[in-house]
Amino acid sequence: MSAGPLRRRWLAAAGATAALALVVTGCTSNTPDETPSDTAAAAQPGATSDNDAPGDKVVIGFSAPAADHGWMGAITKSAVAEAGKFSDVELKQAEGTNDVNVQISQIEQFINDKVDAIVLLPFDGAALTEVASKAMKAGIVVVNVDREFSDPNAARTTVLGDNYGMGVSAGQYICDQLGGKSDAKVAEIAGIDSLPLTQDRSKGFADALGQCGLKVSNRVAADFTVQGGNAAAASLLQAAPKLDAIWNHDDDQGVGVLAAIKDAGRDEFFMVGGAGSKNVMDAIKADNTVLKATVIYPSTQAADGIRLARLLVQGKAMSDLVEVEVPRKVQLYAPVVTKANVDQYLPTAFES
């Protein structure tokens, strides 16, 4: 089996000249005699290869929805920052838009411009599938971020967060903290209830609580905004005179949730957040509110997408894996951030 990918490379090289060029450059830039630059290597501790060494120039087109939410703003910011770290990456950034018609035309422009790769966080996965397939057919490496296309073949690689895992992480943390208190009251403040991602999060949460014999006693849904979180939390606190724990799905709406908790003068419970904004992590570190933990939904997904796109175009692999190709799908982990480990995650936190 180990010879398989190599033989495939040979066949490809013999077959098409374009593929030949790509594969050859891919191989040469991976050869050990190419001296890795010290600065690039230093920038990424833990890298075991010279993947970060400047290689062939890669033009990457990047498109994401409008930054009307802290997390989405961080997606774009971190992608741009990541591209800036590489001297061989030229980023063409399309303006963030929630209009799929405009986003499609941005991808069409990238195809016209003959970029090497496209990193795309679609406003609506299904709506952008057609144009992404068109880009793939034009020989452009498409990296799909966060919201999946309706056809997996429309992207070479997909980078995803773990919504179900977020719920599981939050549930497990709450189980641990409540330590077998079987009559504990656990509340949940969800995001936009009709979104599949919210349903996944809630399912994971319910499943994990079920493992320790708990269940969600009060559940309200907000809309990912500060005012929505505030309104939902205010009515929740009215409805539940005594609580032991709250999980709030989203740290942006969490600003409003915390305000409502403060207004109500309640502190008999602890609260777990979601997404991982900087102000929430600061609050966890300061440990002077009910907020004791948050579950991360990485806002660096698009930055990872940029890195993977660069590797794919340069014909490199992920150096920490044995596999010689970049994987088809990368799903990120949803860790719990507490006072004990908050310093590890603060650098990747986003401003909400």
Place this chain on the structure above:
Amino acid sequence: MSEQDVTIPAADESARVEKEAPAARERRSGLLHGAAGRNLGLVIALAVLCLVGVITAGDRFVGTANILTILRLAAVTGVLSIGMTFVITGAGIDLSVGSVLGLSSVWASTVATQTMAQDTHWIVMVGCALLVGLGAGIVNGVLIAYGKVVAFIATLAMMVSARGLAEIIANRQTQVVEVQGFLDFFSGSFLGVPALVWIFAVVSVIGWVLLNRTTFGRRTVAVGGNPEAARLAGINVKRHTMYLYALAGLAAGIGGVMMLGRTTAGSSTNGQFYELDAIAAVVVGGTLLAGGRGTIVGTVLGVLIFSTLTNVFTQNNLSISAQAVAKGVIIVVAVLLQQRIAERSRAGT
């Protein structure tokens, strides 16, 4: 393509009918003068934008592929804007077209509609979208013309409720179109020009003929210019007003079909804020918001200016915020110019 000046002196419909023949002659001789004069500013604006595009993006901007990209982007809002031109010329406003577009795209892509389309022909989906659009337009029209609800409020209500209905029908999920014939037709192209651009072109030509060469167009201008005079001249103003909103709804239905073809998915978020894009394009194009004067060529140019602007900004990696500012400036400048023209023509008559 050019067009005559479809302003009429406010009061006199019967006199205008008598003057029809000489007006036509004058129209032909004054073709370059009046219409081109009004549209010249738009053509210059578009040319300046293109020049900026060429200077900043060079070959990437001039290529056929990029021009088709601009036209494809313009197509959906373009069709909405044609419908909007009629409503605004008739001194109305329709805030619901974006939502109705979303609703018709959702309705035409439900499982039931798609199954029916699979069993019969994909044209069923088109018919469904057009009927939904037309229906919503008629509801608007009846409320405004016969219910005497202010157009702003009636269409605002439709904007909110059509969006809500679309969310209920789609359960806020995205409905992927599986009907292959539909996808092949709308993502295909004819003579090297994408189907969507053809639809925009055909709708524009029909709109132009309807506004400039038919009684319907004449009546629209009369109703918008002075409804009381139009009524005295024997026009059924109420019925005509209803027709105008039905037409805008139908255009939104066509837009819904185009959106389905472009995105291959029906979603309740389709067409959000498109009513504002359409109104902006119509007003920038030179149609008077107060009614009584409308221009399809101007509207098409207005749409092209905005989509070229988006294209140039994207080519240069400029932010959506900067683009929004530029759009706002263009709208204000266009309306200021329009007021001057209106003042001059008022002084003239």
